[in-house]
Amino acid sequence: MLGRKVPSVTFRTRVRDEAVGGSNPFRWQDVSSDDYFAGKRVVLFSLPGAFTPTCSTFQLPDFEKLTAEFRAEGVDEIYCISVNDAFVMNAWGKSQNLANVKLIPDGSGEFTRKMGMLVAKDNLGFGMRSWRYAAVVNNGVVEQWFEEEGYSDNCDSDPYGVSSPQNILETLKSQKLAA
Numbered sequence: 001m002l003g004r005k006v007p008s009v010t011f012r013t014r015v016r017d018e019a020v021g022g023s024n025p026f027r028w029q030d031v032s033s034d035d036y037f038a039g040k041r042v043v044l045f046s047l048p049g050a051f052t053p054t055c056s057t058f059q060l061p062d063f064e065k066l067t068a069e070f071r072a073e074g075v076d077e078i079y080c081i082s083v084n085d086a087f088v089m090n091a092w093g094k095s096q097n098l099a100n101v102k103l104i105p106d107g108s109g110e111f112t113r114k115m116g117m118l119v120a121k122d123n124l125g126f127g128m129r130s131w132r133y134a135a136v137v138n139n140g141v142v143e144q145w146f147e148e149e150g151y152s153d154n155c156d157s158d159p160y161g162v163s164s165p166q167n168i169l170e171t172l173k174s175q176k177l178a179a
Helices: 031-036 053-065 068-074 084-096 110-114 165-178
Strands: 008-016 026-033 041-047 077-082 102-105 118-119 128-130 135-138 139-146
Touching: 008 084, 008 102, 026 031, 041 053, 041 110, 041 165, 053 068, 053 077, 053 084, 053 165, 077 128, 084 102, 102 165, 135 165, 139 165
Parallel strands: 041 077, 077 102
Antiparallel strands: 008 026, 041 135, 118 128, 135 139
16 A cells, blocks of 8 residues: 555545525535645544444544644644545534534445455444444555555454544654654
8 A cells, every 4th residue: 555646536425505594504525636635644544334332432632632743743624534424424513513624425336446445234233334444544645554454355353543632642752763
């Protein structure tokens, strides 16, 4: 994965637009990989699903809380991607009171598949979802890779630790000290 350019895909997002009016003032907006990654150093993390226990209790909230520390290490943005549609991702972001982490809906799983991280989670009733991983992406190129062990279809566990914000932050800080 290191040194590899992230896949070029178009994400179907929903953005608030008061011109739409009504009780649900959102419109569709296509956002490209370049829109998210070009000219920025970002942390991208992927998880099996919005509203799931580990993702909602630890991973997403901890990235949100540690945003300032990531910025101090030269990270411009933190993105969370999941094989969920824009409606689900927006509702999850609202429920988590996000102010810093940006959510990317990979509804069809195209980005996740092209990253080589799409796995079956039929044993949980999920269908195809993302394996848990994270990456530091600099101007669209994977600079660092954090993949949970045990990559497989229908894994009977949900490993979490390698892709935790604490581990990534510790790695960034130690590399800065070594430089």
